[in-house]
Amino acid sequence: MNLSSPLPYPLDDFDYRLLDSGEFQKLERFGSHHFIRPAPQAIWPKTLPDAEWKRAEGEYNYFKGKESGGEWKFFKKLPKDGWPLKFHELTFKMKPTGFGHIGMFPEQAPNWIWIDELIRSSDRTDLNILNIFGYTGASTLAVAGAGAAVTHVDASKASVTWARNNLELSGLGDCPVRWIVDDALKFLKREHRRGRRYDGIIMDPPTFGRGPGGEVWKIENQLSELMLHCKQVLSDSPLFILLTTHSPGFSALTLKNMILKFIPESCSGVFETDEMYIHDNGSRLHLPSGFYSRWRNESVK
């Protein structure tokens, strides 16, 4: 698999499009299925005519006055077991969820490419990568496809099953992936006690979440603790750290500062820190979709 793309945003070989955005909504195509979902950042007018928006087979709206938690209205019957979506050589199953997600965050696509290229260009053949808050596993698949071992952790058994299924769908079922249903903090503390170390850590913590035992995750209260435990499980010469969020009030610089505070002083490296976005085909604007900060160790090849 070679995920390199000459485009600033990898639209080729990706069967997803943001077709239009505006008036706090976005119109997207996931494979051959169209949906309207909330886009609180899209404060501008829509570009495409109503007839295009009417192609949507489902619309998700937040409950009145809320910015998360809502419900779907479907206008057509969708495949009961979901449908596949291609990203280069990876295949993800798509299916609307109660949270308004369809099973994949398209704004993460440049990060999957970055992970893929970093691992492929490394001379190391024994890389061991950790993906916490791994959801349906897109980043896990990028690591596995590039040839490194990966541990995928998520609190939701259903998400881990979905991620495993995506790995199989992508023809990577024989890759060395460890699947863990656990609370992120509990898992990291245990790994530290056991002396396990990782050469790269990927994390996309939610604003709020719960571990399988009801453990409460609040990003503003627990991100420092999470980073401290990540530091304890980093190998002596880690290859990379990737931290992304979709949490209001968490800027790209905040994420970079969190990594800076916790990477070992002996490591020199390069940061890339910016806004995540999805290119809008209708308006030609970029729809803001969270933040990322990623660090790679310059002294490791």
Ligand SMILES: C[S@@+](CC[C@H](N)C(=O)[O-])C[C@H]1O[C@@H](n2cnc3c(N)ncnc32)[C@H](O)[C@@H]1O
């Ligand atoms: C924003 S999603 C991650 C998206 C994913 N990284 C991607 O880009 O496709 C957050 C994930 O964190 C998981 N989660 C929430 N609280 C957790 C906790 N305390 N420990 C581990 N995972 C948790 C959720 O089940 C969910 O799958």
